[in-house]
Amino acid sequence: MAQEPVAVFDHVTKEYRLGQERTNARALIPGRRGEVGEASTFRALDDVSFELGPGESLGIIGHNGAGKSTILRVLAGIVEPTRGRVLVGGRIASLIELGVGFDPELTGRENVFFAGDLLGMSKAELRRKYDEIVQFAGVEDFLDMPVKRYSTGMRARLGFAVATAVESDLLLVDEVLSVGDFDFQRRSLERVHAMHQAGAALVLVSHSLWMVNSICERVILLDHGRIEVDGTPADAISKYIGEEPRTEMDPEVGATFEDFRVPLQLKGKVHIDSIQALPDVIRSGDPVTIRATVTVVDPCPGVIVMSLFTSERAVFAERELGPSDFLSTPGTYVVEAVVPAVPLATGRFQFRIAVLPEDDRHYDQEFPAALAVANAELKIDGEPLARPGLKLGTSWSVSPQGESGPA
Amino acid sequence: MAMTGTSRVLRPALRRTRSGRAELRLVLSFARRELHSRYRQSALTVVWSVLQPVALVVVYGVVFSQILNVQGDGLPYLTFVVAGLAAWRYFQAGLQQATCFIDRSDTLSKVYFRREVMPLSGCVAALVDLSIGIVAMVVVGLIQGVTPTYTIVALPVVLAVLLLYTGAVAVVVATVTVFIRDLAHALPTVNQVLFLGSPVMYPESQIPEHLAFLGTVNPVAVVAESIRDVALRGIWPRWELIGLHLAIGGALLVAAILHLRSIEDRIVDVV
Numbered sequence: 080m081a082q083e084p085v086a087v088f089d090h091v092t093k094e095y096r097l098g099q100e101r102t103n104a105r106a107l108i109p110g111r112r113g114e115v116g117e118a119s120t121f122r123a124l125d126d127v128s129f130e131l132g133p134g135e136s137l138g139i140i141g142h143n144g145a146g147k148s149t150i151l152r153v154l155a156g157i158v159e160p161t162r163g164r165v166l167v168g169g170r171i172a173s174l175i176e177l178g179v180g181f182d183p184e185l186t187g188r189e190n191v192f193f194a195g196d197l198l199g200m201s202k203a204e205l206r207r208k209y210d211e212i213v214q215f216a217g218v219e220d221f222l223d224m225p226v227k228r229y230s231t232g233m234r235a236r237l238g239f240a241v242a243t244a245v246e247s248d249l250l251l252v253d254e255v256l257s258v259g260d261f262d263f264q265r266r267s268l269e270r271v272h273a274m275h276q277a278g279a280a281l282v283l284v285s286h287s288l289w290m291v292n293s294i295c296e297r298v299i300l301l302d303h304g305r306i307e308v309d310g311t312p313a314d315a316i317s318k319y320i321g322e323e324p325r326t327e328m329d330p331e332v333g334a335t336f337e338d339f340r341v342p343l344q345l346k347g348k349v350h351i352d353s354i355q356a357l358p359d360v361i362r363s364g365d366p367v368t369i370r371a372t373v374t375v376v377d378p379c380p381g382v383i384v385m386s387l388f389t390s391e392r393a394v395f396a397e398r399e400l401g402p403s404d405f406l407s408t409p410g411t412y413v414v415e416a417v418v419p420a421v422p423l424a425t426g427r428f429q430f431r432i433a434v435l436p437e438d439d440r441h442y443d444q445e446f447p448a449a450l451a452v453a454n455a456e457l458k459i460d461g462e463p464l465a466r467p468g469l470k471l472g473t474s475w476s477v478s479p480q481g482e483s484g485p486a
Numbered sequence: 487m488a489m490t491g492t493s494r495v496l497r498p499a500l501r502r503t504r505s506g507r508a509e510l511r512l513v514l515s516f517a518r519r520e521l522h523s524r525y526r527q528s529a530l531t532v533v534w535s536v537l538q539p540v541a542l543v544v545v546y547g548v549v550f551s552q553i554l555n556v557q558g559d560g561l562p563y564l565t566f567v568v569a570g571l572a573a574w575r576y577f578q579a580g581l582q583q584a585t586c587f588i589d590r591s592d593t594l595s596k597v598y599f600r601r602e603v604m605p606l607s608g609c610v611a612a613l614v615d616l617s618i619g620i621v622a623m624v625v626v627g628l629i630q631g632v633t634p635t636y637t638i639v640a641l642p643v644v645l646a647v648l649l650l651y652t653g654a655v656a657v658v659v660a661t662v663t664v665f666i667r668d669l670a671h672a673l674p675t676v677n678q679v680l681f682l683g684s685p686v687m688y689p690e691s692q693i694p695e696h697l698a699f700l701g702t703v704n705p706v707a708v709v710a711e712s713i714r715d716v717a718l719r720g721i722w723p724r725w726e727l728i729g730l731h732l733a734i735g736g737a738l739l740v741a742a743i744l745h746l747r748s749i750e751d752r753i754v755d756v757v
Contacts, residue, residue: 096755106665153499156499157598159754166496
């Protein structure tokens with residue numbers, strides 16, 4: 080490697096003691112390492128070696144318990160390896176868990192300052208970043224409210240905003256991007272992306288293969304603490320999917336993984352300003368119009384799609400493709416989708432309109448890569464039914480056997 | 487955003503970069519947080535930190551002075567007890583740091599900072615109670631007709647002994663409890679023994695001759711008696727004794743912190 084790396088894993092092994100935690104007075108004696116080796120142990124990392132160059136983005140994938148998070152914790156200096164050497168350079172920001180050290184009794188403001196101290200930010204740095212943190216988290220009006228009354232999303236946003244305010248050369252991200260609502264996921268992904276663009280190296284642990292594939296230039300596949308693949312996203316992901324039949328990615332026939340690779344372009348180029356089902360209460364079989372107001376700020380190659388699902392997220396219709404031409408001309412548009420006869424029985428349903436990057440049909444149901452998403456609720460009124468479902472419009476007939484068909 | 491180009495020298499992931507000043511700020515930050523959340527929820531807030539010891543003083547006062555007929559060695563008994571309890575309760579707060587790592591394992595396993603920050607911040611938070619105790623001693627003294635004497639200027643030196651020992655004890659019990667959980671169960675008993683073995687409720691002068699060394703060896707005894715001497719009796723402390731204890735307490739604190747640092751990486755695997 081031409082440049083000095085920002086992180087080096089040199090034959091790193093980490094073992095944990097299995098079974099009941101016993102009194103271990105010997106651990107109080109300084110200077111002995113690798114002590115756990117004698118009992119029955121679990122090897123979280125097994126002779127792992129790799130180097131991470133400055134500005135590189137590395138994804139780590141693998142089954143639960145494969146050692147992904149352990150790598151991050153070792154890099155963050157929280158966990159000491161049993162054997163081997165770990166070197167890091169520069170400053171590290173870790174998003175291993177959001178809202179670390181938040182005290183539920185304290186207000187948002189107090190927690191920001193406490194978390195800043197905890198993460199090692201200087202007073203001046205924290206003061207400089209304070210407004211930005213608060214603004215990103217979107218909690219301006221709740222700063223004097225105890226954090227225990229915050230919603231889960233607010234807490235996550237505040238935690239994320241503080242953690243990413245640390246200026247860093249190496250950013251450690253552990254699955255935290257999958258918390259929160261769609262808007263938060265998009266913005267936090269954007270932020271991580273921006274930090275990476277600005278030159279920070281990135282280590283991303285995720286089960287979301289599309290995310291790893293989109294962000295990372297290099298992916299390590301871990302299996303039971305060992306490096307199975309260290310290579311391109313395509314190599315690592317196909318190996319992973321090959322051995323794991325249940326995958327989050329659509330194994331589209333004939334498509335290579337390079338086809339899935341879509342450069343991130345998550346800037347707010349398109350907004351869905353409002354969305355409504357008209358009327359919002361109908362009887363089964365009635366027509367309904369989904370009306371959305373869409374503002375195109377910058378022209379973007381994209382497609383508009385509509386999905387329909389129940390409040391329990393059972394999908395009835397997925398990604399019905401809409402018109403896309405208008406997305407190339409800035410302006411505000413009213414987009415209407417008319418469903419002539421809604422074939423649904425009683426219940427609550429949601430229509431979702433999303434603007435997806437072009438050729439982005441393969442991504443998760445929740446559309447984390449979408450440019451804009453909005454939901455409209457629809458209520459079908461009528462005969463009570465145990466569960467929301469389809470109305471098939473069936474006609475029935477009964478006749479004695481032998482006489483074929485109704486007369 | 488990134489600081490590329492700045493001194494990015496490779497270092498072991500476990501070698502710490504945080505400055506001593508940042509760690510000190512974190513100690514204060516933890517302490518402030520503890521105090522805030524301790525009193526945020528209760529309507530009587532700080533009143534509780536006064537009421538609790540007052541109730542204690544009343545009960546002990548009745549039992550010891552009225553039933554056991556203990557005297558305050560030249561001081562009104564209540565004033566005598568309040569002075570002793572101020573010192574004792576601070577030391578007790580140090581013992582209570584035993585479970586601080588276990589209680590906050592969640593924070594420990596998610597972010598790195600010097601681990602001594604936790605027990606020491608507990609001791610810093612307890613300074614509030616110590617101050618209240620000292621003020622209470624003066625107030626009760628005035629009510630009972632005892633005016634603070636000019637020798638009270640030596641009080642900070644006496645309290646320094648208490649702070650050093652308490653800090654050392656806090657770090658040691660917190661460290662040991664992580665690996666030997668039984669200590670958490672043994673401590674209430676230790677607490678009782680130390681309390682009754684120290685001249686908090688009774689004057690040092692009532693300790694029989696053959697046990698008198700306890701009053702010199704036991705730092706709580708030295709501090710409790712010295713507080714009464716300098717604040718209320720107008721007697722300078724025994725400087726050679728105070729000096730010796732300052733040295734021992736300081737050495738213990740440094741040793742406790744160094745020991746904790748040498749094994750701190752094992753804590754997160756166990757808590």
